[in-house]
Amino acid sequence: MRQTSRTARGAAELDLGEAAIELLRARLPEIAGRTVTAIIVEVPGYTNALAGPMGAKIEGAVQFALGGFLRLASSGGPGTPLAPMLEGAYALGRGEARSGRSMDALLAAYRVGARVSWRELSRTAVEAGLPADTVAKFAELVFAYIDELSAASVSGHTDELATTGRVRERYLQALSRSLLHGDTSEHLIGKAEQADWDPPRTLTAVILPSAHLRGILGALDPRTLHPDDDLAELGEELLGEEDPAEVGVLLIPDADGSARTTLLRSLRGRQATVGPAQPWTTVRTSYLRALHARRLGLTAEADASVDTESHLATLVATSDPTALADLRRQVLAPLEDLRPATADRLTETLREWLLHLGRRDDVAAALHIHPQTVRYRMTQLRQLYGPRLDDPQVVLDLTIALSVSETAGPT
Template sequence: MAQRTVRPTTQSPTVVGLDPEVAAALRARLAEVADSAVLHIVEEVPSYAGAWSGRMGEVIRNAVQLALGGFLTLATRQDADAPRAPAIEGAYQLGRGEARSGRTVEALLSAYRIGARASWREMAETAVAAGVDSGQLARFAELVFAYIDELSAASVAGHTDELESSGRVRQRNLERLARALLTGAPADAVNAAAERADWEPPGALTAVVLPESQVSHALTALDAQTLQPTDDVPGLPEGHTSLLVPSAASTTARRTLLRALRGTDAVVGPSTPWLEVGGSHRRALRCSALEIEGLVDTDDHLAALVLAADAESRADLRARVLAPLADLRPSTAEKLTDTLRSWLLHHGRRDAVAEELFVHAQTVRYRVGQLREVYGDRLDDPAFVLDATLALA
């Protein structure tokens, strides 16, 4: 990422022009003042607790020393245009480092306030002891706080840039991980993608296909680790997107997921081991093609999915099953087809067939007689019964 040019938010025209003797006294205490500032920060800002003893303590101490050194250079100049670049750049890099360490911008600004207060107290005492007059001390104070404003603004910019940069990188890695899962990449490649994305694999994932307009609503109710591929996903209906939701293979978890998606037109695939979520996604896509309205649980439509899996083969099977009716009048063939379907699904229960077809039971008896004349013993053949049930279901 191209580094942002940091421009101080405050450009103070204050000129202090400290006497060389005063500046020398302050420089002699520079390391001591820096240590004191860091100790106050560590003691008073909870997120910095324990930082002083580690590498971060040294980084903060060096940044404080650099800032104080830059300030003294500024305070001893006789013009208002003294260069600030090294200290501003150091503050910017400090902000980026703090973002990488996971500290918030609020904690960073608190550290600046506390560090400035501690540094000012000790520098003011030293300056007064070295003979600074009241007017010069007032300008000294004004310059301190204007300078801190500039440094804190630079650090906030660095913190923001780091979060944006790392956030974009992680988001790209998450998107690549989602695509790897959906395209059936080798397990070692998928595991490597998960590691790059800093994504902890769950036990299982569930694929969800839903309209793009409903994604934001759904994500507010789903696990924060949910993945969303942004590249074109083969087979995805136009205007729809996919989500890969961490889940568990239990009835309770399934109900929880469906409840979270209530009010959407999502199609929810089965829960599968996370590396096998491509299968869940393919089932959700097939079920979305059935054009069922509202929230759809694919587990409730398994038979329809099986029957729709190979439409051409099913059409051929239907034509073969109904071939004996081809020579009858179309109206008769249609009635007998309906009767055959109902008779098969109701296992020959005449009253149930009559109720479904809104005809008299004697009419059912007559039509079944016609079917037996056409099909003969095949109506009692388990193989034919299976073919006919699948063809007419």
């Protein structure tokens, strides 16, 4: 906001004369009104914005800017401060950013304003009898002045977006942490409103290496939350043994139904673990399930991501690892006196027998052994268990106990 600007230097070379200045000053309200009307008509972003009180306010700002210009032009030198007009333009730019209008709309308004203002100012200058060379210098000064005003407004617009962007990002981070901590619905709704975040129907938690985050964010819903600041504050309960510097978390809106297939496809090769879609206020459930799957070391085929919806039985069976271990010891008690190698073979056979509903050929194919070997092992097992293998409750307990590997549990 320097006073020794191009506009101020140009004013030192211009002599409009008192009569022309007075005529121009008298025409300012009319010129300002026509300028605002042209902006409303020609710039779509301002079609409805300048109606009513807002239009009167902007018209007043235009009069102020043009009045400042005339004071500068009539001073014959750089003594008239330019700073107030530039500060007004800067404030205008910030206000337009807060109103949601783009930089393109703001610059378009300046272009239209410059054209209309000069048309009216030049008409008045000619009417006042100014010579051609003075009108030419006058034109140069008008456009230099408007250039400086528009530059100040652009600066204000940019600064406002940067400031509000940082503030909104802090609010979004706070919302993300509240979601992962499972705060109350009322608290979460308030956080969402504060962050100007439009809540979706559902959120899906995705955990993946932080190195893969940047490549996927641009392909996701813009409302996707990415809690990336102070992730370590989540603590072991919500982060496990993951290194905060190496793990990334995404909370993705409305990735349910057919959209889940699309999401899983986009995550291929990114070593991601995808939780279930949950109502947005309960996404903590989705996150904890994805975290549990990572702790278990669940894997997927080829370079696909781990879809927790495909591992529900394992996740249910391992939700209480100590209870699963106790159940396993209980149902395998008949094998505890056998040699470890023999007990392992019989346990493996019993598991496949349960999963294949006693179909001997299928069990043999799964174990890569002869059907007669299956028959021999099952005879041993029936001798050890007796009639208990026909008890539905025992069969249920054995199925649950043997549904996952013996080492399943938090990693």
